[in-house]
Amino acid sequence: METVEEKNINDFETLETISVDCVIFGYDDNKLKALVRRETVPYNGEIHLEWKLPGNHVRRDETIDATASRILKEQTGLENIYVKQFMVFSNPNRLRLREQDFVWVKPRLRDERVITVGFYSLINVSDVDNSMLIEDAKWENAYEIKELMFDHNEIYDEAFKKLRYDLLHEPLVFELLPEKFTLTQMQKLYEAIFNTTYDKRNFRRKVNKMPYLIPLDEIQSGVSHKPARLYSYDRDIYEKTRTERFDFRM
């Protein structure tokens, strides 16, 4: 993925003590997934296969949000993706929590610290051209993430926690859904994220109060049952009607 030339360019342009790691969430097959990528790590004379979160260093001229968007582009081919920083990880030993990971760190950085900013991002998996997905990347069930390098399990857990938290206050589900979707798809997504089930009638009553959820004059096609109505999300209406509900409710 990273060619030697790219590495050299990066070496020159990046702030090496600051990186960005991304937890990329996607929704597919009624399940919430996250993207992990494989690295080959020579250790003890053997090649180990280890998994990590996609990440990269911050370039001299970009904000960290731009770094995150760049990582998204590299990993999925997609642009204009929702990315959100959620936490900085700054344990001075974070790269050497496990001996076998540390050999992976570029020698030049072994005496340095790398502080990383955790981002999560939300994509609609059906937008991803799988040929764009790099060979060493893999979608994992969000509830069954394996052991990752460095402190990446901690980063992942915090990302997932933050995602659930944010989902209750912002219309983030729509970032994970296709442009046109049914209410059942939307409900199943909530259920996948919160690992529970909801009553269909109550769910619909609730989401029908969202003024930015637009029913379309269009129905599902290609399904072998009664086709459902399609809906879309209107971001402008959300922006206009959002009232900062930062109130202590009585």
Next chain:
Amino acid sequence: METVEEKNINDFETLETISVDCVIFGYDDNKLKALVRRETVPYNGEIHLEWKLPGNHVRRDETIDATASRILKEQTGLENIYVKQFMVFSNPNRLRLREQDFVWVKPRLRDERVITVGFYSLINVSDVDNSMLIEDAKWENAYEIKELMFDHNEIYDEAFKKLRYDLLHEPLVFELLPEKFTLTQMQKLYEAIFNTTYDKRNFRRKVNKMPYLIPLDEIQSGVSHKPARLYSYDRDIYEKTRTERFDFRM
């Protein structure tokens, strides 16, 4: 405040491209306040007085949370204070948004970027020994913060927004209150933060549902009216009874 010797030590030990800026909130005189500090900036042949948020660089061996705690100690003399990171500010031009600020930046850093991690912290102002408060620090009404250097107004606004957001989900008020407090003090604090008023009976009904709010067998003293019952916060009970209410409520 910073002596020359301290500066030299810091130069040696810190990661200069990463800093921490703290918005220190305190509650006093029924008002929510924030701490700002004055800097003298020579510009255009004159000495300008400018205000900024307290901040510092990250030392080589400490986490950013430790940096924030260190800043708190320096500014207020207090230890074991609640600090919380809320956002990274990484605009490459963030130190040169205003010409008069940029001359304040150490010459060595002018060709560098400094990425800063924003923290907010909550203290009980009555704990602060005002002789510990450094000369150039000042408490400002949280709703009337003046123009600050660099991007510090942006940092401040995000901190305040995040504080209100977090206050709805975590028992942070108790960090701002003295160890023993009355329900009226607690209510006035909520009112100061959310800039509103609540009905006394409804407020009490609501907070009385918090199992970690402990009524004491003790009443207020030194007031010229009926003394109120004192309450305290039991963090252990909170930890034990907290149910991650990360649920999409139906």
Next chain:
DNA sequence: ATAAAAATGTGTTTTTTTTACACTAAGCTC
């Protein structure tokens, strides 16, 4: 064409939570 299968779409009742609202009680000061 008809029956079976699969998912859509809809209403009511009960319970819980939120809101609005006003007076008496207790201690302090003069």
Next chain:
DNA sequence: GAGCTTAGTGTAAAAAAAACACATTTTTAT
């Protein structure tokens, strides 16, 4: 002890949340 100041308390109405079941529409198989 009169007056001041804040503490402390209950009820009714409205709104929101929860629990719960069946008829409808389309496709597919026979």
